[in-house]
Amino acid sequence: MKRKAPRIFIIVLVTVAILATMILTALPGSTRTIITDYFGRVFDPVVSFFQSSLKSVGNFFSAVSENRDLKEEVAKLEKENSDLRQKVIINEEKVKAYDELEDALNLKSRFKDYEIVGGNVINRSIGPMFDLFRINLGREDGIWVTSDRSYPVLDSQQNLVGRLYSSELGSSRVVPLMHEGFSISAKVPASAGNNFRVRGSVEYKNRRLCLADQIPEGTPLQVGDLIVSSGDGGLYPEGIEIGTVVEIITDSRSNAMQALIEPASQLEELNYVFVLIDHALPSAIEGK
Amino acid sequence: MPGISRPINIWQRVLVYAALLVVLASIQVFPGQWTRIAAPDFLLFLPLIIGLTRAGGEGFTMGLISGFMRDYLTGRLYGLGMFEGMIIGLLAGLFFSENKKMFWKRLLLFWPAVTLVHIISMTLLSYFFPLDSNLPLSLAMILRESFAGLPLMLVANLFACVIILFFLWLGFYQKKKKHKKTDLEGYGGYDRAL
Numbered sequence: 351m352k353r354k355a356p357r358i359f360i361i362v363l364v365t366v367a368i369l370a371t372m373i374l375t376a377l378p379g380s381t382r383t384i385i386t387d388y389f390g391r392v393f394d395p396v397v398s399f400f401q402s403s404l405k406s407v408g409n410f411f412s413a414v415s416e417n418r419d420l421k422e423e424v425a426k427l428e429k430e431n432s433d434l435r436q437k438v439i440i441n442e443e444k445v446k447a448y449d450e451l452e453d454a455l456n457l458k459s460r461f462k463d464y465e466i467v468g469g470n471v472i473n474r475s476i477g478p479m480f481d482l483f484r485i486n487l488g489r490e491d492g493i494w495v496t497s498d499r500s501y502p503v504l505d506s507q508q509n510l511v512g513r514l515y516s517s518e519l520g521s522s523r524v525v526p527l528m529h530e531g532f533s534i535s536a537k538v539p540a541s542a543g544n545n546f547r548v549r550g551s552v553e554y555k556n557r558r559l560c561l562a563d564q565i566p567e568g569t570p571l572q573v574g575d576l577i578v579s580s581g582d583g584g585l586y587p588e589g590i591e592i593g594t595v596v597e598i599i600t601d602s603r604s605n606a607m608q609a610l611i612e613p614a615s616q617l618e619e620l621n622y623v624f625v626l627i628d629h630a631l632p633s634a635i636e637g638k
Numbered sequence: 639m640p641g642i643s644r645p646i647n648i649w650q651r652v653l654v655y656a657a658l659l660v661v662l663a664s665i666q667v668f669p670g671q672w673t674r675i676a677a678p679d680f681l682l683f684l685p686l687i688i689g690l691t692r693a694g695g696e697g698f699t700m701g702l703i704s705g706f707m708r709d710y711l712t713g714r715l716y717g718l719g720m721f722e723g724m725i726i727g728l729l730a731g732l733f734f735s736e737n738k739k740m741f742w743k744r745l746l747l748f749w750p751a752v753t754l755v756h757i758i759s760m761t762l763l764s765y766f767f768p769l770d771s772n773l774p775l776s777l778a779m780i781l782r783e784s785f786a787g788l789p790l791m792l793v794a795n796l797f798a799c800v801i802i803l804f805f806l807w808l809g810f811y812q813k814k815k816k817h818k819k820t821d822l823e824g825y826g827g828y829d830r831a832l
Contacts, residue, residue, distance in 0.1 A: 356695040364702065364724065377640070400664040403683030473667030473711050476679065481712035498661055515714070515769070523714075530780075531769020549773055552764075552783050 360592040387519040394472065394486070394520060410548055415635055438572055447637065461587055465627040467491050472521060472621050484525040485623055493517045493625060502586045504624045509614035510534070511592045511623055524623070527592070527613050528555050535582040535594055536562065545580040548592055558617075560593065562609040565600070571595060587626065642691040642806045654809035655700060658684065661709050662802070671723030676790040681708045681755055685723045686748055687802045689730025690741060701727030714767075722759065726752060746798060753795050757784050 364607040375385070394494050410514070467487055475481035487493055493501060503511040505526050511524040525532050533549035544566050553562035565571060575595045581588030593611040662680035681704045689697020705723030709716045733744050761784045765777045 351675065356698050361698075365721070368717045368724070371720070372715055375716040385716055393710065396660055397664050397667075400660060404664070404668065440697075448707060473714045474679075476667060478682070482714065483712065523712075525769060528765060529769065530775060531773065531775055533770060552775070552780050556783060557785060575802060607819045 358368050359376060373435065390520055391517055397472070398486075400550050431589065459562055461626055463628070463634070464587065465492070465629060467493070467625045468583050469625065470624060471623060475526075482525055482529070483623075484521050484523055486521055487625055488520045488522050490520055491625075493521065493522055494625060500585055501628075502590065502626045504590065504622060504626065505615045506622055507591075507614070509593075510586070511615050511617065511620065513585065521626075526550075527615065528558065528560055528617065530555070533584055534592065535580045537580040537591070538569070538571060539578050541570055545582055548577060554610060557610075558613070560597070560598065560611040561614060562611050564607070565607045565609065567607075569607075571598065571609055573598060587628075604637070640808050642803070646810055650810075651696070653738065653805070655688075655703075657801070658805055658809065659704060659707060661712065662737075662805075667711050668692065676787060676794040678794040678801065679753075679756070679791075679797050679801065681705075681719075682723075682752065683749075683798045683802055684725070685727030685794060686730045686752055687745075687799060687806065689727045689732075690734060690744060690748070691803075691806065693731050693734030695731070697731040698724060699727070701725070714769075718763065722756070749796055749799055750792060752790070753792055757788065757791070760784070796815030 409446045428472045469485045469487035469491070471488050472484045475483045493514065495501065495514045501514045503513060505511050510527055512524045512529070512532060515523040515525045517523075527550060529550045530552045531550065535545050535548055536548040546562055546565040546569065548560050550563045551559075554561055562571075562577065573595050575594045577595060579588060579590040579592060580587040591614045593613040593615075595609045597610040599608050599610065600606070658694045662684065666677060666680045675741030688700045700719050701723030705718075705720035706716070706727075708719035713719055725737050730748065733748070735741055735744065756810070758781075760778075761780045765775055765780055770774055
């Protein structure tokens with residue numbers, strides 16, 4: 351069986367088109383959002399549908415295994431008791447949702463000046479480097495990311511997850527806390543003025559840790575200390591929980607003190623996230 | 639791979655490839671606890687397997703489409719994934735062979751090569767196009783950390799190849815037609831009848 355390979359001129363043409371696309375989409379704003387807006391409208395619902403089907407299949411199997419356990423108990427306990435247990439299992443999901451909502455309400459009272467928008471994680475990043483993950487909040491939800499404007503992303507426990515990198519019509523890309531391109535001004539809650547930088551580090555990413563550097567001399571930093579955002583820079587409000595110090599190290603080159611931070615947010619278990627929109631910043635309309 | 643490489647009408651192919659793309663892409667980027675382990679990179683290996691089994695422009699086209707999906711789902715810009723997928727599909731198509739043994743040999747050669755090239759290219763991209771140029775980045779460090787996860791990634795990608803091959807075999811499955819024996823063959827064929 352012989353099949354025709356693509357002609358050279360088609361390959362050249364496609365390569366040129368790809369290079370042009372790369373250059374165009376590398377520019378801030380621009381074509382990337384146009385492509386994603388159109389494609390996302392068709393593709394995202396398909397992926398969401400498929401993923402929710404996967405979840406339902408998973409739920410079905412877990413329900414089957416849970417039922418098996420219950421059957422054993424039914425033999426031991428009275429009927430009334432087993433009915434109650436079944437009800438508890440059915441309501442477990444509702445309780446989870448209630449907890450999320452309760453946490454979100456707490457979040458709302460804590461960041462009064464911010465509008466809080468909640469969304470789902472659509473997909474995780476593919477590779478360990480360079481790639482980002484996506485959430486289902488976009489320009490339709492009032493999120494307009496530009497080259498000088500971004501938004502903090504938190505989980506339901508008010509821990510920092512990352513920041514937005516770009517926003518499309520119905521989705522946005524998130525730079526997670528442990529990404530090598532992420533940094534935030536941080537501090538120990540009790541100390542005033544001793545701000546330092548917490549950033550993602552390639553070296554410690556595999557250990558699921560962040561690195562705190564540029565720590566001023568005399569900063570009272572100890573293993574077990576809670577690290578929060580300092581509020582400097584204007585993007586992140588003060589007091590967002592980043593993580594806990596797990597190790598104090600000394601940089602071999604500069605001899606400066608550094609610290610390894612274990613993020614408070616469980617990034618792998620994220621399903622729901624909250625984006626803080628600061629209306630005190632230049633109006634979102636300007637972003638448009 | 640005779641089962642997968644056989645000629646099939648275009649609509650059946652489009653259907654199989656579309657289903658494969660949606661299913662595999664959704665599984666690959668499914669958020670959850672399992673992201674702690676190295677995940678099989680289906681979108682990277684789809685053009686390779688299709689190129690090696692179907693030849694012609696199919697690997698090339700699939701490379702472009704799966705690359706676009708990669709760019710759309712997690713990329714920072716469009717074109718990188720498409721370019722990578724196109725090259726993989728094109729090269730794989732050039733090494734197409736209907737011989738089963740030859741196919742496996744080439745797959746076993748391409749599988750680590752593609753994984754390695756992908757890691758190196760992602761490392762270089764992270765280094766030359768950082769998200770924040772103010773943050774310190776060392777190329778040696780990125781390379782070292784990337785290669786630390788190589789064995790697991792190789793295993794995961796081999797798994798991806800097997801899964802893709804299985805899906806393709808399933809998609810292009812054809813019932814074997816039973817050869818009806820003629821009366822003459824029933825008695826031992828033409829020679830015996832003579």
